[in-house]
Amino acid sequence: MLTLEKNSLSEEIEELVSLYGENRGSLLEILGAIEKKYGYISEFAQQEVARLLNIHPVEVYSFISFFSFLHSKPQGRNMVRMCKTIACNMKGADNISAVIEKELGIKFGETTKNRRVTLEYTNCLGMCDCAPAMLVNGKIYTNLDVEKAIKIINELK
Amino acid sequence: MTESDNIRVPVSQQPHSVIKSKKENGIGGLVSIQINEKAVMVPLGTTILEACRKNQIHIPTLCHHEDLCLAGLCRICVVDVEGMKTLQAACSFPITSPLKIHTSTPMVRKARRHIIDLILSEHCGECYSCIRNGNCELQALAKEYGVDGYRFGHVEQPRYSVDRSSVSVIRDLNKCILCRRCIRTCIDLQEVGVLEAIDRGDKTHIGTFLDKPLADVICINCGQCTNRCPTAALSTNDPSDEIWEAIDNPNKHVVIQTAPSPRAAIGEEFGVAPGKSFTGELNSALKRIGFDKVFDTNFTADLTIIEEGTELLNRLKKVLVNCDTSVKLPQFTSCSPGWIKFIEHFYPEYLDYLSTAKSPQQMFGAVIKTFYAKETGINPDDIVTVALMPCSAKKFECNRPEMNSSGYKDVDFGLTTREMATMIKEAGIYLPEMPKTGFDDPFGEASGAGLIFGATGGVMEAALRTVYELVTGREVPFKNLNIEPCRGFDGIKQASVKLENCVNEYSFLEGIDLKFLVAHGTANAKKVMQMLKRGELNDVHFVEIMACPGGCLGGGGQPIPTSAEIRRKRAQAIYEEEASLPIRKSHENPYVKYIYQKFLTEGPCGKLSHKLLHTHYTKRGRFIS
Numbered sequence: 001m002l003t004l005e006k007n008s009l010s011e012e013i014e015e016l017v018s019l020y021g022e023n024r025g026s027l028l029e030i031l032g033a034i035e036k037k038y039g040y041i042s043e044f045a046q047q048e049v050a051r052l053l054n055i056h057p058v059e060v061y062s063f064i065s066f067f068s069f070l071h072s073k074p075q076g077r078n079m080v081r082m083c084k085t086i087a088c089n090m091k092g093a094d095n096i097s098a099v100i101e102k103e104l105g106i107k108f109g110e111t112t113k114n115r116r117v118t119l120e121y122t123n124c125l126g127m128c129d130c131a132p133a134m135l136v137n138g139k140i141y142t143n144l145d146v147e148k149a150i151k152i153i154n155e156l157k
Numbered sequence: 158m159t160e161s162d163n164i165r166v167p168v169s170q171q172p173h174s175v176i177k178s179k180k181e182n183g184i185g186g187l188v189s190i191q192i193n194e195k196a197v198m199v200p201l202g203t204t205i206l207e208a209c210r211k212n213q214i215h216i217p218t219l220c221h222h223e224d225l226c227l228a229g230l231c232r233i234c235v236v237d238v239e240g241m242k243t244l245q246a247a248c249s250f251p252i253t254s255p256l257k258i259h260t261s262t263p264m265v266r267k268a269r270r271h272i273i274d275l276i277l278s279e280h281c282g283e284c285y286s287c288i289r290n291g292n293c294e295l296q297a298l299a300k301e302y303g304v305d306g307y308r309f310g311h312v313e314q315p316r317y318s319v320d321r322s323s324v325s326v327i328r329d330l331n332k333c334i335l336c337r338r339c340i341r342t343c344i345d346l347q348e349v350g351v352l353e354a355i356d357r358g359d360k361t362h363i364g365t366f367l368d369k370p371l372a373d374v375i376c377i378n379c380g381q382c383t384n385r386c387p388t389a390a391l392s393t394n395d396p397s398d399e400i401w402e403a404i405d406n407p408n409k410h411v412v413i414q415t416a417p418s419p420r421a422a423i424g425e426e427f428g429v430a431p432g433k434s435f436t437g438e439l440n441s442a443l444k445r446i447g448f449d450k451v452f453d454t455n456f457t458a459d460l461t462i463i464e465e466g467t468e469l470l471n472r473l474k475k476v477l478v479n480c481d482t483s484v485k486l487p488q489f490t491s492c493s494p495g496w497i498k499f500i501e502h503f504y505p506e507y508l509d510y511l512s513t514a515k516s517p518q519q520m521f522g523a524v525i526k527t528f529y530a531k532e533t534g535i536n537p538d539d540i541v542t543v544a545l546m547p548c549s550a551k552k553f554e555c556n557r558p559e560m561n562s563s564g565y566k567d568v569d570f571g572l573t574t575r576e577m578a579t580m581i582k583e584a585g586i587y588l589p590e591m592p593k594t595g596f597d598d599p600f601g602e603a604s605g606a607g608l609i610f611g612a613t614g615g616v617m618e619a620a621l622r623t624v625y626e627l628v629t630g631r632e633v634p635f636k637n638l639n640i641e642p643c644r645g646f647d648g649i650k651q652a653s654v655k656l657e658n659c660v661n662e663y664s665f666l667e668g669i670d671l672k673f674l675v676a677h678g679t680a681n682a683k684k685v686m687q688m689l690k691r692g693e694l695n696d697v698h699f700v701e702i703m704a705c706p707g708g709c710l711g712g713g714g715q716p717i718p719t720s721a722e723i724r725r726k727r728a729q730a731i732y733e734e735e736a737s738l739p740i741r742k743s744h745e746n747p748y749v750k751y752i753y754q755k756f757l758t759e760g761p762c763g764k765l766s767h768k769l770l771h772t773h774y775t776k777r778g779r780f781i782s
Contacts, residue, residue, distance in 0.1 A: 058352065
């Protein structure tokens, strides 16, 4: 990372820290904001957050590793999260997952080479009445079938 | 927010604390409870575990450790409390009302057995191929509860590769039972912050920042985690195979130096109660093992005092007489390698405050491979120096690239007390029954001042005895030379000695109150550094810091377990041995005088001293790349 980029990232994190408060209780908000902007929380950003909140870097990393929606490695531009819980499963989510995997040529938990899509499983989205469901870039899609899912995936840039 | 209110655990998760009555016997001071039908009175707020232990009722524990904050997460200590729906963890249940407690109901026993079986189902490794065989808390529990098979299966294939990147500490996560003692040690006790729980659910493991190898993150190698790990998930890097090889090689001259703390603790490894020194017995054992010479690290501890004391006087002179602002005061001691790495990482801008004197271990190595080699006519290339230390950071220290001022690697191996005990057992020796012998010459004579290096405050006490006498020509004004303000286990101790009627050479110190400060454990070191940053130490002249709680006697390589009580007994053993020695001041050590006459002829802090006995430090910083 260039020094200039580092400096601007530091400044951004400083702003976030002053916005949300200088204590470990604001970790989620601060990290969430960084994740939202960059798609992941870099090694450098984690250490900056730790420095500004006066905690250890490993505590920030531990925190990130606990939450599925926070990442410490770069992700694809689009996040596709497939529900893996029982209601969706009974409605054929497995089949849809397999087709998506085949379409993109990656497994769940992986990112396409061109960084277009990252596939992840998620726990219940609360959409059991219109299962199967998936979450794409924070937007929820329900009553999926194979064609619908492929269409959604292919429309991603 | 100040750094002091930055406690790791959020308030909502802190263990329930009870406002205790001021008088234990006053109203509300005591609670009457029944443990296994026996009525007892306990002070309000006592945990069930404490109450049971006080009444000789055994409760098994695993994640609980006296030195650390409560965790209550392994649940092995569950007991039945009447009126409660579920079993309660004894370690974290404060007694506030009359309770009826049962510690051995069928439900309790079944629950404990279940927990052990579940832990064993994920614990990969066989006891007979394990370094902690015979001293493993999980093994002991399995025995206690009669485990005779893997009820819930057993991991056959290791899930994690063993992290051997660090020269001091080895991490084998396959043996980890997630008790989180290491996390509490690293973050709360030492405030270094290497380890945390990473991931969630069945993927949870103890990891470093971004799961990097231990050598790449900010670890000070103090080894406190290895001392608290109940299994062998964390252990020290054992060089004994290489040492055996050197001993068995007739062309190698193997020299061992023994530090004061291991002698006061090694008996514990042989089942002797803490608080007894085995100096003479250890000497015989080491010779029988095959070490060619057994020397006393205290000799170079004396040398350290002379060098460090002279450096302090030089600094004082430069500041007071020459008004040199580039010279920094207070001077910090540099004997503890854990502390050195701590300051290099966390306070690199303050390295000028550190004494440049090497630690006794490294001074010894340098002297052995120069002066001793010359005197005895042995080629330094054929000399192997081993250091018996209470410390895992000493392994890192002897591997520092700058530690080769003799032209060779000054100290070849650092060996901990535990590893030494294993070597002695391997040689078929029962240490407590060995005859007593002395150290070998020429580095066998040491003063008591060197001996007390093992306890927190010891370096300060030793230095004051010498510095005060150099400056005033009189002994320190304390009864029997025991500088009591330096002793004891308070986190940070501060005191002063007034310098009066100074000799001519040091007349510039006339009337000065020599202020000193002693801290142990890097959490306290951090507090001292913050005091320094705030300018509160401007009038202090000398600061002693030891990285481990209690000083070296509580070092990471010392016998397991270590607790406050055991540390106190080890200190007692050291101070008792010290009081019986004929020479108790470093500058009166005849061999120290001899080495300055024969070898270091330019005197303390002279040119050769600087080359061999002093070092420099690296600004490491806290960024992990």
